[in-house]
Amino acid sequence: MANIVITGSTKGIGFGLARAFLDNGHNVIISGRSEETVSSALDRLHAPTAQCRGLACDTAELSQVEALWEFAEATFGTVDIWINNAGLARTGWSIQDIPQQEIAAMVGTNLLGTINGCRVAAAGMRKQDEGKIFNMLGGGSDGEYFPGMGVYGTTKRGLDYFTDALSRELKDTGILVGKIRPGMVITEAVIREARQNPDRFASSRRFMNNLVDQVETVSAYLAEKILDCNKSGEKIRWLSGGKIAARMLVGLVRKREDQFARHGL
Structure with missing residues (x-):
């Protein structure tokens, strides 16, 4: 039985991972930006308090990430797996047209938030002499270009480099560092963007339908691979x-x- 922390796990793939781990008897700490979203997610998971707890955490704030580790440690004693899943995808704009606040939000969450999570988890796991840290990648992390995803893809490309660097720096410790590439998953963010720009969604629907998958399908696969992973630097890829x-x-x-x-689209 593993003790697992997942940032950004009140919805989407993070919530799906939490459910998959819980269904297989593991202990999970979930987190989200607000107490309301955390409370709602806990209600939907229907897990015993002894097995699943939650804490509000803005990963861009180092002190809140430190508090999340301390909460998990106080709850379960140790943290075996830490998954940096919190992320924002604000797509559909060119690099010149995207609002400045959207750039700041994505860089703050996708890059700074993950760096904070890795530093806090690595420090705690050094004291334990073991543990696994996984970073959630996404479109652009392999260097591919997608229209309207210039800034988002840049943050994920940066995370790919950062994860490789962290893996090398921790190679002589008992800490494993891995990457997760979930593919194209129908999350709340995808549904929201489809409704905000129905014409663009209609033009790409047939192509996307060949590649997208449901959260529960992808989450079950990823959870199993995360638990089985025993090699630092490995990329767990669904698609x-x-x-x-x-x-x-x-x-x-x-x-x-x-x-x-099934999502009303």
């Missing part, structure tokens, strides 16, 4: 290049069931 190619080929001859319909 591999081979899987993408296979889906696109199949999509030419057989229409995939609409993945968006």
